[in-house]
Amino acid sequence: HIGEKQFGGGRAGESAATGITEDLVKAGFESGRMKTGTPPRVDGRSLDYSKMNEEKGDAKPDKFSYSDLTVPLTNQRSCYMTYTSLNVHDILREGFDRSPMFNGRIKSLGPRYCPSIEDKINRFADKERHQLFVEPEGWNTCEVYVNGFSTSLPEDIQFKALRSVVGFENVKFFRPGYAIEYDYFPPTQLKHTLETKLVEGLYFAGQINGTTGYEEAASQGLMAGINAHLKVHEKAPLILKRDEAYIGVLIDDLITKGTEEPYRMFTSRAEYRTLLRQDNADFRLTPMSHEIGLASEARLRRMEKKLNESEKMVAFFRETSVSVAETNPILEAKETALITQGDKMFKVFSRPQIDLEDMLKFEKVKEYIESNDVDQEILEQAEIQVKYSGYIEKERNNADKLTRLEEVKIPENFDYNKIKSMSIEAKQKLSKIRPVTISQASRISGVSPSDISVLLIYMGR
Numbered sequence: 001h002i003g004e005k006q007f008g009g010g011r012a013g014e015s016a017a018t019g020i021t022e023d024l025v026k027a028g029f030e031s032g033r034m035k036t037g038t039p040p041r042v043d044g045r046s047l048d049y050s051k052m053n054e055e056k057g058d059a060k061p062d063k064f065s066y067s068d069l070t071v072p073l074t075n076q077r078s079c080y081m082t083y084t085s086l087n088v089h090d091i092l093r094e095g096f097d098r099s100p101m102f103n104g105r106i107k108s109l110g111p112r113y114c115p116s117i118e119d120k121i122n123r124f125a126d127k128e129r130h131q132l133f134v135e136p137e138g139w140n141t142c143e144v145y146v147n148g149f150s151t152s153l154p155e156d157i158q159f160k161a162l163r164s165v166v167g168f169e170n171v172k173f174f175r176p177g178y179a180i181e182y183d184y185f186p187p188t189q190l191k192h193t194l195e196t197k198l199v200e201g202l203y204f205a206g207q208i209n210g211t212t213g214y215e216e217a218a219s220q221g222l223m224a225g226i227n228a229h230l231k232v233h234e235k236a237p238l239i240l241k242r243d244e245a246y247i248g249v250l251i252d253d254l255i256t257k258g259t260e261e262p263y264r265m266f267t268s269r270a271e272y273r274t275l276l277r278q279d280n281a282d283f284r285l286t287p288m289s290h291e292i293g294l295a296s297e298a299r300l301r302r303m304e305k306k307l308n309e310s311e312k313m314v315a316f317f318r319e320t321s322v323s324v325a326e327t328n329p330i331l332e333a334k335e336t337a338l339i340t341q342g343d344k345m346f347k348v349f350s351r352p353q354i355d356l357e358d359m360l361k362f363e364k365v366k367e368y369i370e371s372n373d374v375d376q377e378i379l380e381q382a383e384i385q386v387k388y389s390g391y392i393e394k395e396r397n398n399a400d401k402l403t404r405l406e407e408v409k410i411p412e413n414f415d416y417n418k419i420k421s422m423s424i425e426a427k428q429k430l431s432k433i434r435p436v437t438i439s440q441a442s443r444i445s446g447v448s449p450s451d452i453s454v455l456l457i458y459m460g461r
C-alpha cells in the first residue's frame with residue numbers, strides 16, 4: 001500500500017507466493033492477516049547533516065559472538081537525529097483521506113512498537129514533534145533509512161512532509177515508504193518444536209507465525225531446522241525452556257498464548273531476566289549446542305575455560321582478605337561506609353558503589369590477574385558473579401520451583417470436559433491449545449490458579 005496505490009508482491013522486487021495459504025487452509029489450518037510498514041529510503045547526499053544532531057555508535061562496541069574470530073568493530077558511521085514539527089504533521093494530515101490506514105483498506109493490525117508516522121500523530125495528538133533517526137544503510141552506499149517515518153501515505157504527501165523536516169529541505173527520494181499486509185497462521189497450531197500439530201513433519205518458523213522481525217524469524221528458523229533434523233534422525237527434540245533462553249520464552253509465548261498482533265521479543269516478556277543475561281548466553285547454550293553436534297569442540301572448550309577461570313576468580317575473592325589501610329581510601333573516594341577491620345574481598349566488592357576499576361586497584365587482585373593471565377571477558381564475568389550472586393540465586397530458586405510443575409505431564413488426549421469444577425473458558429482454552437505440562441497450562445491466558453489446582457489433583461499431585 002502506498003496511499004491509494006495497491007499491488008500484490010513478495011519481498012521487495014519479487015512476485016507474490018500464491019496458493020500456499022489456500023492449501024494450508026484446505027488442510028485444516030486457521031489463517032489470519034497482519035500488517036507492517038517501512039520508511040522512505042533517501043539519498044544521503046541531499047541531506048544537510050550540519051542541521052541535525054550527530055549520534056555516534058557505542059564508544060566500546062560489544063559483539064554478538066563469543067568466538068575470538070569475531071573482532072569488535074573499530075570504525076563506525078554515525079547516525080543523525082532530527083525531528084518532525086507541527087507543520088510536518090499538518091502536511092501529513094492532508095493525506096489522511098487517501099491513507100489506506102484510515103480509509104479502511106488496511107484492516108489488519110501492525111506492530112504496536114513500530115507505529116507509522118501517521119499512527120503516531122493520530123494516537124499521540126498532543127506531541128509537537130517526533131524524533132527521526134537518520135541511519136546510513138551501509139559503508140558502500142549513499143542510501144539512508146529514515147527511522148521513525150514509516151508510512152503508507154501517498155508519495156506526494158510523504159515527499160512534501162519530509163521536505164519540511166530540518167535538514168531534509170532538499171531531500172531526494174530513492175523509494176517511498178509503504179505498508180504491506182501478509183498472511184500468518186496463529187502459532188497455537190504448533191508444538192514446542194515448531195512442528196505443526198496438524199501435519200506431521202511440517203514446521204512453521206518466522207513471519208508465518210505472526211512475529212515482527214529479523215531476530216525472531218532467524219531464531220525460529222534455527223529451532224525448526226534443529227528439530228526437523230532431530231526428528232528425521234529419531235532423536236529427542238531440543239526445546240529451550242523459559243529460564244534457559246529468550247528463544248524459549250518466544251516459542252512458549254507463541255504456541256501457548258498465540259498472538260493477534262505482530263509479536264516482538266522483549267526482555268520484559270521473560271520472568272527470569274537475571275538468568276538470561278547476554279554475558280552467560282554461551283554458558284547456557286554452548287553445551288546443548290555441542291551435544292546435538294552444532295557447536296564445535298573448540299567452541300565448547302573455550303566456553304569451559306571462561307567458566308572455570310571466572311569461577312576460580314570468584315573463589316579467590318571469597319577466600320582473600322583485604323586490609324583496612326588498602327580498602328578505606330578506595331571506599332572513601334566512593335563515599336561509602338568505611339570498614340573497621342579486614343574483610344573478604346567478595347563482601348567489599350559486592351557493594352554497588354565498587355566497580356571493576358576499583359577492584360583492580362587492590363595489589364592482590366593485580367597479582368592474581370598477572371599470574372593467571374586473566375582477560376577482560378573473565379574479569380567482567382567474575383564481577384557479575386560477585387555483584388549479582390544474591391539475585392541470581394533467588395531467581396534460580398524460583399525457576400526451579402516452576403520447573404517442578406514442568407515435570408508434571410498432561411496425557412496427550414486428556415479430556416478436560418470431564419472436570420466439573422473447572423471454568424468453561426479454561427476447558428475451551430486447554431482443549432484447544434493442549435498444553436504438554438501443568439506449567440505450560442498455567443501460562444495460558446484465561447486459565448486461573450484455581451483451574452491449575454484442580455488439574456494438579458487430576459494428575460495425582
Ligand SMILES: Cc1cc2nc3c(=O)[nH]c(=O)nc-3n(C[C@H](O)[C@H](O)[C@H](O)COP(=O)(O)OP(=O)(O)OC[C@H]3O[C@@H](n4cnc5c(N)ncnc54)[C@H](O)[C@@H]3O)c2cc1C
Pocket residue numbers: 010011014017020036037038178180205206207208211212213214215217
Ligand atoms: C516492509 C517491511 C519492513 C520490515 N522492516 C523490518 C525491520 O526494520 N526490522 C525487523 O526486524 N524486521 C522488519 N521486517 C520484518 C522482517 O522482514 C520479517 O519478519 C522477516 O524477514 C521474516 O522472515 P521469514 O524467513 O519468516 O520470511 P521471509 O523473509 O518472507 O522469507 C520467506 C521466503 O520464502 C520464499 N517462498 C515463499 N513461497 C515459497 C515457495 N512456494 N517455495 C519456495 N520459497 C517460497 C519467499 O520468496 C521468501 O524468500 C519488515 C518487513 C517488511 C515487509
